[in-house]
Amino acid sequence: MRRIVLAICTAFVFGTVVNAHAVNVGMYGLTVADSADEFMQITKSNGFGLIYSGYDIASLNKAQTYGLKCLVNFNVSASMASDETQWKAFLNLLRSKVTELKSHPAIYAWYPVDEPDGQRISPAKIKEMVNIIRSVDTSHPIMTVVYDSTRWGNYLSYFDIIGVDPYLKLTRRGDYEKPEVVATVLKKLKSDLNKLKLRKRVWSVLGAFDLQPKDSDVVPPYRKPTPEEFNAMLKMAIDEKVDGILVYSLYAAKDNPTYKRWNLPVDDPNLWQAVRKVPQVVNK
Template identity: 25%
Template sequence: MYIKILLLTVYLSFFTSFLPSYADFKNLIPNPSLEEDKDMDGLPDFWEMEGGVKWEKKGCYGKRSVSIFGKGVLRCKIEGIKPNKYYLLSFFVKRDGFRDGEYPYMKIFDQKFYLNELFSFGGWVKLSWLLKSENEGVTDFFLINPGMTHKLWFDCISLIEFSIRPISPLGGKAINGDLVNFMWEIPRTDHILDIEIEVSRDEGFKRKRIIRIASPKGNYCQIKGLNKGKWYWRIGVFKNRKRIFMSKIQTFTVLNESTKPLLKPINKVDTINLNNFFPIGIYGARIEAFSELKEAGFNSVQCYSRDLDTIEKFIKNAKRYGLKALICIPKEAWERDVSSFFSRVRDLESILAWYLEDEPEGRGVAPSYIWRLRDYIFKMDSRHPTALVIVRSKKAWDYGPAVDILMIDTYPIPMMPLTWLSESIDEARRAVFYEKPIWAVVQAFDWSKSRLYGRNPTYEEERCLTYLSIVHGASGIFYYTFKSKNYYIKDYPKHWLDIKRIVKELNKVYPLLLAKDALDISISSNNKSIHHLTKFVDKGLISKYGKGIIKEGYYLIAVNADPISVVAEFRTNCFSKARVLFEERDIIIKDGKFTDYFGPYCVHIYSLI
């Protein structure tokens, strides 16, 4: 164990030459470890407890924590809050079981936050937020169990005003040479923040140079090539492109004339696997099934194994059958040098992406840690992108900056509307500012194998989920799952045939999946149940993939997301006829509109003529 920890330490230090400096940023939470009881009343000082709250004799790190069983509230008053400032809030929480739909929540700054990312249990999980205060100087903080079936524990609570403190250079410091080292201090955070160092010859920063780095990279950077004379500098911090802090202006003086500026490499992945390929994949694929999966029309397969030999075998066989592999980092990377492995695989086109984590938000895996994994992979293999999957789309704002591809695996059937998936895709796309691929992981299994309820999706639901994802901007589709610990899709022959039928259809319209949205065409519908998207298939796609039913031109994909039949009207002034693919019928467009019938969860694909 000591050797593994030592190797891990070396591995993490490989990411950056300088780790962030953590000065004494004040924790505003009174008695944050819940251990002090100076008044000897048998309760943690500064905290109030109501309902099923108990002061426990064992904590996450220290000797104490607080548990809540059934309805209960843990509350304290926090003083010293500055108006309109950003604060880092974090605490450790544990639950001893899970029941779907049951989550605790917290209140702070007069806002309510459900902790629905807490779907793992049995161990302590760290949760953290970056929150903005309002006008209060004092705020009440609540941790609330609304009456869940299972018990909760809380410990190690922290609230720190976010700031960044320049360390060097300060006070007009004279710099010999043309290489300037910049250093600063920031609070410890699991978030990925964008740090911008601005340097300028004028105090108003009318003309400036900006150097951008991500916060997990460290608290240090170098700038080369500054001209002789006085310079001004400051540091701005951004979260999801919103500025959360700007430091005071500092000065320094360069004593020597500059030499050639130092050019920094751009940390960007080759887009070979991102732009010209639409994954149609399946989770839990087995090597012995590759032939069947390829014949069914899948072009991608996912593997959970972290064993190096298994991964190499998986990649080798994926190449043999013309499949692309979504694979994990081998566990041996934590134990020994595996650079020879990466040198063997970095040029293989059979690797789709590196699968860094599976639902990390549920287990408290820090976004900053994922960022460092991605940085490590980039150093080992800059050709292939990285990916992870989340189930809580609100966490896309935290994990989106850490990877190249974000995957969404909300499984709605039978308890939730199918639009849970499309709404999650929408939020994920917003969180990455429409600049990174979002892949949908579509439910293709029965929840009852691991929970008290569930069933396989019907053919109509499966097809609806698939096209609903595409309409809302998914640039890849994976189905979960071929085989897992509790489920094997081939035990359900009809369901497996349904999946293969949909996959065959996706292959028939493959150029359409890669086509750009037709932003020059306006088509509207009078029915909110209908989700639709217009695409244009160009000559380039037809020349490369055009052996099927898709020809050059405009196409409308329309999906009824509701379990009831509807009649929808579409308005467009650009076309005279809509040919319905797979249905051998045409609809005349008259006076700029046409209507069509949609059964429950029905999908229509129109070729617009």
């Protein structure tokens, strides 16, 4: 997710069969809100039910008051994993926090690391981290998102939920990828899982953000989809029978040094309307 910043939401109905293939539906990083309470209220009122959170009890308690579930993130980084002192301190923190929080009713899953393949974190470190979580808690799934198909095979076995984030990226040719990249990447991930004989839940993260450089000489590495392109991307994910669809709408927050703040509902109301309809479209 090119560094997750704020939130994930989902319209999954726990314990209820919505259709033959119920799909988790969520949203990362809606920046319309400047406070946790405002964000959670907007999240809830638009029919989403799961938010991304930190590993503190206060965040989980607040989410619970709004009837929301959480993906609990630990923000593991390559620099942390490459420093043995930092790594040992992190593993101690991880064990302590999972032990403390595992029974909290607001937890949906653990999200210890984002894009370990892109960060090139040692698979041995990932295994060590995941083993600690599972030694303490076996009732919640562990999730990550991967994006580098040349490396992700080294990480797939360690997680219960595997997401991919095929955004409309700038290519070496100087143009941007087309919406069809969603189907291409999902097919590749599913093919690799089959080759490895792994049964995992597959989720797709769809980009709904725009990068507006503060410096006119900066070429954005991604572009936003049009509402029509977003709808096409959503259909591709549904057609691939994914287990979850997350919409990532935050890339540049208000304090980003390179890009202007992106506020989806205000900056592109038409795209926002398409995003708001995702839960209805997916599980209709």
